[in-house]
Amino acid sequence: MEIQETGLKDCVIIKPRVFEDTRGYFFESFNxxxxxxxxxxxxxxxxxxxxxxxxxxIRGLHAQSGEHAQAKLVRVLKGEVLDVAVDARPGSPTYGKHISVKLSAENHLQLYVPRGFLHGFSVLSETAEFFYKCDNFYNKASELGVIYNDADLAIDWMIPEDKAAVSEKDLILNTFSSLK
Known part of the structure; x- marks a missing residue:
């Protein structure tokens, strides 16, 4: 396993060691x-x-707040996504900064998204199967989010606006500046 820093504290890219031969491949996705x-x-x-x-x-940007905050370890089982993590931890030196990384079934990369980060992804391939582990249980009352096209964050989702498919729930999310 190789760890790649992202520039955001505690948010890292994980590159597993993949063993390939004529039969296919094997890797340990988590230990x-x-x-x-x-x-x-x-x-x-x-x-x-x-x-x-x-x-x-485009799914996101989502997080869980308070005692229900979640860290996530995310990866793609099929296809390719642009995965985005935004540091929303008050007092963090990288507060309001984000990173984007392409995760795919081919590159096997994983992203560790710490508690206190917003998270989202856009699908770049025809279809994608996205998988993630959480370190805390989901709690509907603790949901929070920021609209995907927030002007202050200026995230390039790599999807033309006329091709973006966003849920009604995600279209009414607040701006990053409105987070408390």
């Missing part, structure tokens, strides 16, 4: 001991989630 030793971060995940989406879908 708690290795993860914690290499990153210094907690690997106490309690919930797995998976989604399937088509080209142009």
């Amino acid at each position: 708690k001991n290795t993860f914690e030793a290499k990153t210094g971060l907690s690997g106490n995940f309690v919930q797995d989630n998976e989604s399937f989406s088509s080209y142009g879908v």
Whole structure:
């Protein structure tokens, strides 16, 4: 496992060691001991989630607040996405900054998104299967979000505006500056 820094504290890209031969490939997608030793971060995940989406879908930007905040370890099982993490931790030196990384079934990269970050992704391939681990259970009352096209964040989702497919719920999210 190789760890790549992103410039945002505690938010790292994980490149697993992939073993390939004529039969296909094998890799260890998660090992708690290795993860914690290499990153210094907690690997106490309690919930797995998976989604399937088509080209142009933008999901996010989402987070859980307070005692229900979640760290996530995200990856793509099929297709390709542009994954985005925004530091929304008050007092953080990188507050309001974001990173974008292409995750795909081919590159096997994973992104660790710490608690206190907003998270979202856009689907760049025809379809994508997206998988992530969470270190805390989902709690509907603790949902928070920021609209994907927030002017202050200026995220390039790599999807033309006329091809973007965004849920009604995500279209009415607040701006980043309105977060408390």
